[in-house]
Amino acid sequence: MRACYFLLTLLLFASCGNKEEIPTAVLKPDKMQAVLWDVIRADAFTTEFIKKDSGKNSAEENLKLQQQIFAIHKVTREDFYRSYDYYKTNTPLFRKMLDSMIVQAERKKNLNTDPPKKAD
Numbered sequence: 001m002r003a004c005y006f007l008l009t010l011l012l013f014a015s016c017g018n019k020e021e022i023p024t025a026v027l028k029p030d031k032m033q034a035v036l037w038d039v040i041r042a043d044a045f046t047t048e049f050i051k052k053d054s055g056k057n058s059a060e061e062n063l064k065l066q067q068q069i070f071a072i073h074k075v076t077r078e079d080f081y082r083s084y085d086y087y088k089t090n091t092p093l094f095r096k097m098l099d100s101m102i103v104q105a106e107r108k109k110n111l112n113t114d115p116p117k118k119a120d
């Protein structure tokens with residue numbers, strides 16, 4: 001009987017493990033956030049500037065920018081998209097990451113738009 005209680009208790013603790021544990025093949029949230037931020041910025045750059053240049057293929061230029069981003073962050077395209085798919089299916093983690101990105105972007109925007117303070 002004791003063994004049965006012990007096994008049930010052990011199973012209970014095992015099932016209550018960290019539900020937000022990230023698989024090893026997936027980029028950790030901080031790294032994913034940094035890469036995703038750069039990919040979003042590259043997409044915006046492509047949309048705003050490259051598409052207006054009729055001499056350039058915007059999709060091709062965007063792929064080049066993404067490859068540069070992946071090289072800077074030392075991740076592969078496959079690593080990024082595997083991780084992206086994982087986070088898309090784990091909405092609370094993805095929302096938390098996106099919220100953090102928005103807060104950081106607004107903080108940077110406010111730092112750049114605040115007028116300089118006058119010295120007394």
